[in-house]
Amino acid sequence: MAVGILALQGAFAEHGQMLDRLGVEHFEIRQLRDLDKKTDRLILPGGESTVMTKLLHELGLYEPIKKLINDGMPVFGTCAGMILLSRDVEDGKPCFGTMDIRVRRNAYGRQLGSFEATARFDNSFDFTMTFIRAPYVEAIDDSAKNNVRVLAEYDGKIVGVQYKNQIGLAFHPELDDDTRIHERFLEMI
Ligand code: GLN
Numbered sequence: 001m002a003v004g005i006l007a008l009q010g011a012f013a014e015h016g017q018m019l020d021r022l023g024v025e026h027f028e029i030r031q032l033r034d035l036d037k038k039t040d041r042l043i044l045p046g047g048e049s050t051v052m053t054k055l056l057h058e059l060g061l062y063e064p065i066k067k068l069i070n071d072g073m074p075v076f077g078t079c080a081g082m083i084l085l086s087r088d089v090e091d092g093k094p095c096f097g098t099m100d101i102r103v104r105r106n107a108y109g110r111q112l113g114s115f116e117a118t119a120r121f122d123n124s125f126d127f128t129m130t131f132i133r134a135p136y137v138e139a140i141d142d143s144a145k146n147n148v149r150v151l152a153e154y155d156g157k158i159v160g161v162q163y164k165n166q167i168g169l170a171f172h173p174e175l176d177d178d179t180r181i182h183e184r185f186l187e188m189i
Contacts, residue, residue: 001186004029004039006065008055010047010080014174018182032060041074041185044081046132046172049105052080053095062095069098074165076185082168083135090138099163100144103135103170107157119154125180129154129171136170137161165189 003019005012007028019026027037042065044052056062069075069085077085077099084095088102108115114132121127129152137158140148144163152160152169159170167188173181 001025001040002027002038003041003043003186004034004037005043006045006052006061006081008047008059008061009051010045011078011172011174012043012045012047014172015043015045015078015182018174018179022179022182022186024186029061029065030059032064035061035064035068039068039073042068042076043185044075044077044084045174046079046081049080049083049089049092049095052084053093056084056095066096066098069096069166072165072189074185074188075167076182077166077168078172078174079132079134079170082170085166085168087141088139099161099166099168100141101137101148101161101163101168102139102141103168104138105135106133107136107138107170108134117154119152119159121160121181122149122151122184127152127173127178127181128176129159129173130175131159131171134159134170137168162188
């Protein structure tokens with residue numbers, strides 16, 4: 001299996017380190033020709049969604065990646081990565097819009113840089129979650145409710161969802177030593 005990690009900006013290297021620990025092959029997607037490589041899964045990292053959106057368009061990566069996702073490629077979006085996947089974005093503009101959810105950017109206030117919290121993940125284990133200028137999921141479209149699985153909630157807000165072939169998390173699982181969420185993504189579908 002090979003995982004393509006969008007590497008335009010943000011916390012992409014840490015996802016690579018996670019995959020190294022799990023012994024999974026991966027490569028960085030920086031330009032169009034990187035998509036010629038065989039890829040089984042995609043990771044959209046945290047960072048700054050506005051910058052990534054701009055670069056995706058400028059580099060001609062937007063349409064081909066959107067097509068891969070629409071064609072069913074398993075994709076894992078963390079923090080800004082989840083924003084890129086969301087259909088609606090409060091305080092921002094949608095990018096791929098392939099996940100029928102609405103997120104609020106910088107939802108915990110711009111002043112609150114980062115914090116950690118422990119919450120249950122997919123009813124199966126407790127996970128220490130690192131939030132950095134994080135979004136949360138504000139709403140799930142009615143039409144999507146049957147397809148959306150809530151994976152994590154913190155403080156009454158949804159901070160992790162799976163929608164068909166897509167997982168979106170508000171936090172950064174790649175910044176801790178715990179590989180269990182990455183393993184879950186690798187087992188998906
Ligand atoms: N606030 C960032 C954005 O809007 C996301 C922060 C992050 O990925 N840690 O893109």
